[in-house]
Amino acid sequence: MKATCWMGKRDVRVERVPDPQILSPHDAIVRITSTAICGSDLHLYNGFVPTMERGDILGHEFMGEIVETGREVKTLKVGDRVVVPFPIACGHCLSCESQLYSVCENSNPNAAMAEGLWGYSPSGIFGYSHLTGGYAGGQAEYARVPYADVGPLKVPDGMTDEQALFLSDIFPTGYMGAELCGIKPGDTIAVWGCGPVGQFAIRSAFLLGAERVIAIDRFAYRLRMAEQAGAEPLDYEDVHSVLEALREMTGGRGPDACIDAVGMEAHGLGYALDRAKQAMMLETDRPIALREAIQSCRNGGTVSIIGVYGGFVDKFPIGSLMNRSLTIKAGQAHVQRYMKPLLNLIREGKIDPTFVITHTLSLDDAPRGYEMFLNKRDECMKVVLKT
Amino acid sequence: MTFTQNAARDRTAARESRRDQPQGGGALTPALGWFSLGLGLAQVAAPEAMTRLVGAGGGRREAQTMRAVGLREIATGIGILTQDRPAGWMWTRVGGDVMDLAILAGASSSRGARPERLAMAGAAVLGVLALDWLSARQESAAHDGHPAAREDGPVHARGAVTINRPREEVYRFWRQLDTLPRFMSHLEAVEPVDATRSRWRARGPMNTTYAWEAEITEDRPNERLAWRSLPGADVDNAGEVRFERATGGRGTVVRVDLRYTPPYGRAGMALAYLFGREPGAEMRDDLRALKQILETGEVTMSDAMLGRVRHPAQPDPRPVPHTSDHGRPV
Numbered sequence: 084m085k086a087t088c089w090m091g092k093r094d095v096r097v098e099r100v101p102d103p104q105i106l107s108p109h110d111a112i113v114r115i116t117s118t119a120i121c122g123s124d125l126h127l128y129n130g131f132v133p134t135m136e137r138g139d140i141l142g143h144e145f146m147g148e149i150v151e152t153g154r155e156v157k158t159l160k161v162g163d164r165v166v167v168p169f170p171i172a173c174g175h176c177l178s179c180e181s182q183l184y185s186v187c188e189n190s191n192p193n194a195a196m197a198e199g200l201w202g203y204s205p206s207g208i209f210g211y212s213h214l215t216g217g218y219a220g221g222q223a224e225y226a227r228v229p230y231a232d233v234g235p236l237k238v239p240d241g242m243t244d245e246q247a248l249f250l251s252d253i254f255p256t257g258y259m260g261a262e263l264c265g266i267k268p269g270d271t272i273a274v275w276g277c278g279p280v281g282q283f284a285i286r287s288a289f290l291l292g293a294e295r296v297i298a299i300d301r302f303a304y305r306l307r308m309a310e311q312a313g314a315e316p317l318d319y320e321d322v323h324s325v326l327e328a329l330r331e332m333t334g335g336r337g338p339d340a341c342i343d344a345v346g347m348e349a350h351g352l353g354y355a356l357d358r359a360k361q362a363m364m365l366e367t368d369r370p371i372a373l374r375e376a377i378q379s380c381r382n383g384g385t386v387s388i389i390g391v392y393g394g395f396v397d398k399f400p401i402g403s404l405m406n407r408s409l410t411i412k413a414g415q416a417h418v419q420r421y422m423k424p425l426l427n428l429i430r431e432g433k434i435d436p437t438f439v440i441t442h443t444l445s446l447d448d449a450p451r452g453y454e455m456f457l458n459k460r461d462e463c464m465k466v467v468l469k470t
Numbered sequence: 471m472t473f474t475q476n477a478a479r480d481r482t483a484a485r486e487s488r489r490d491q492p493q494g495g496g497a498l499t500p501a502l503g504w505f506s507l508g509l510g511l512a513q514v515a516a517p518e519a520m521t522r523l524v525g526a527g528g529g530r531r532e533a534q535t536m537r538a539v540g541l542r543e544i545a546t547g548i549g550i551l552t553q554d555r556p557a558g559w560m561w562t563r564v565g566g567d568v569m570d571l572a573i574l575a576g577a578s579s580s581r582g583a584r585p586e587r588l589a590m591a592g593a594a595v596l597g598v599l600a601l602d603w604l605s606a607r608q609e610s611a612a613h614d615g616h617p618a619a620r621e622d623g624p625v626h627a628r629g630a631v632t633i634n635r636p637r638e639e640v641y642r643f644w645r646q647l648d649t650l651p652r653f654m655s656h657l658e659a660v661e662p663v664d665a666t667r668s669r670w671r672a673r674g675p676m677n678t679t680y681a682w683e684a685e686i687t688e689d690r691p692n693e694r695l696a697w698r699s700l701p702g703a704d705v706d707n708a709g710e711v712r713f714e715r716a717t718g719g720r721g722t723v724v725r726v727d728l729r730y731t732p733p734y735g736r737a738g739m740a741l742a743y744l745f746g747r748e749p750g751a752e753m754r755d756d757l758r759a760l761k762q763i764l765e766t767g768e769v770t771m772s773d774a775m776l777g778r779v780r781h782p783a784q785p786d787p788r789p790v791p792h793t794s795d796h797g798r799p800v
Contacts, residue, residue, distance in 0.1 A: 104785060177634050192770045192771060193772075193775070
């Protein structure tokens with residue numbers, strides 16, 4: 084089959100690789116019809132995630148048709164059309180029973196490696212380094228899906244791929260980012276990063292009852308898309324200080340909750356210093372957005388982190404966090420928990436996830452898609468790849 | 471899931487207890503170490519001169535031999551001077567002396583050989599051999615009778631895992647014994663013989679196989695199971711597993727405590743580290759596999775983990791017709 088392979092830093096190629104096979108009785112094989120490039124794939128592309136190996140198949144947002152099932156698979160059959168969540172979850176451990184699917188205790192066969200870096204291991208993830216399992220990803224023609232009874236969601240007839248695809252990651256991720264804020268009616272939410280996840284976080288915040296959403300980015304086309312959802316744009320390159328701008332916009336109090344939808348490769352105030360520290364291995368991640376989110380949040384407010392971080396950061400404003408009674412909530416999305424409710428929101432017409440798509444390419448053009456998305460060429464927001 | 475692992479701490483303790491014990495060779499051992507180092511340096515730096523000195527002729531081949539012997543002397547010298555327990559290195563010196571005598575004997579037929587010098591060199595080596603022998607014996611004797619310091623002291627590995635299943639079920643699975651190879655990666659087979667005795671077969675480093683019989687020494691259902699190998703085992707071992715209720719009834723804590731004498735002693739262990747991993751890490755992986763089997767019914771596998779060989783995250787081109795839990799053909 085054809086698959087998008089990571090061949091090194093900023094080197095992605097579509098290669099011929101062997102077809103996947105059933106390895107365990109709970110596996111299914113999916114023939115992929117649509118897949119997408121995620122902002123977090125750019126962290127891999129830029130070489131910021133350790134434990135990538137030349138040849139690793141990328142991609143964790145995909146959907147398609149079941150073409151084979153293992154002998155223990157009960158709920159799916161050949162021909163079913165499914166969208167696959169990016170975290171791999173067993174469904175039986177204490178985490179899964181608590182609906183904390185992205186920290187499944189069983190699905191990372193490289194748990195020892197992850198424990199070395201993080202203390203304990205999160206779940207496995209498709210196409211996202213060996214640290215989270217070394218699973219082949221879904222920017223390919225076929226993928227093996229472990230624990231097929233737990234993850235994949237059947238897509239109803241009449242719903243297009245484009246409407247359902249983002250249930251695999253960015254819609255649930257953005258939604259969870261907003262949900263972690265514990266939004267009460269009348270709240271003001273600030274969102275750092277207006278990429279695809281940020282866009283879904285903005286819309287989810289409104290769906291969950293926020294009165295105002297402030298969207299922070301530096302690309303006009305992204306801020307425009309946020310405005311279309313009713314958010315107030317804040318271009319951080321236009322202001323001296325994001326903290327001061329937010330203070331003014333919120334009447335001196337600060338946003339009730341802040342969402343970091345940026346993660347480890349932030350730009351902004353102090354970028355050069357953090358980039359240098361990253362290059363010198365003094366920190367693995369640049370927490371520019373996170374620092375601002377903490378400093379800017381109102382007393383007693385909540386900071387929700389859904390942007391991806393990998394390791395360690397410098398100058399973490401713990402004093403601001405502690406003395407002002409802030410709450411930090413974070414996590415890779417527990418996608419399995421959100422798929423059905425969000426599918427219903429789509430069916431009810433409360434949201435149409437296709438708004439985020441700017442480019443539809445063939446799988447063969449994946450390398451061009453990565454380059455375009457990274458460099459924000461042609462106002463690129465979301466690339467969907469069709470097989 | 472929580473793990474505790476104390477093998478590293480135990481190894482540190484063993485090393486510290488070695489430091490406390492009386493030294494065996496006294497001043498003789500370090501003196502021989504320095505001698506080894508000095509001689510070796512001379513042999514490597516000026517092999518032709520040394521070859522002529524011992525009367526072995528002056529050919530290129532002789533000089534090469536001299537240089538090789540010199541490298542061995544340097545390695546031995548460093549070993550003797552830096553190790554807490556230089557007994558092994560002293561025995562290396564004894565072996566080296568014997569080798570040198572053989573080389574000298576062989577050199578007597580080479581061109582330009584001077585028999586009287588060769589004889590003197592031989593006598594000198596014999597004298598050093600006597601000292602080496604004495605020192606090596608003293609060093610070895612110093613370690614006998616100190617269990618913590620014995621070359622073949624047991625390896626101790628401990629681990630714990632919390633499994634989201636009732637205690638009875640976890641105990642029952644373990645007590646069957648023939649289920650153990652499903653999650654213990656180094657085990658090939660366990661066959662129960664009668665109520666308490668069983669036959670075990672395990673893989674060692676580099677495709678070696680070990681077998682032993684074991685007996686259960688205590689069996690408290692749903693609480694504790696202890697076993698030890700019977701006389702005649704390839705690998706002497708003893709262990710226990712305890713089954714405890716996790717707090718809040720959140721499953722079962724399984725604690726394993728294992729001691730075994732590694733095949734070929736500590737040297738074999740060091741070799742095993744080169745090809746595999748330390749026993750504590752292996753145990754943690756095994757307990758993880760146990761948890762996966764009991765909670766999900768299978769051992770989790772990714773494309774990169776197939777056959778436990780480093781592999782990019784791509785499907786493997788080899789067919790996987792029917793595999794056991796560890797991805798090995800059944």
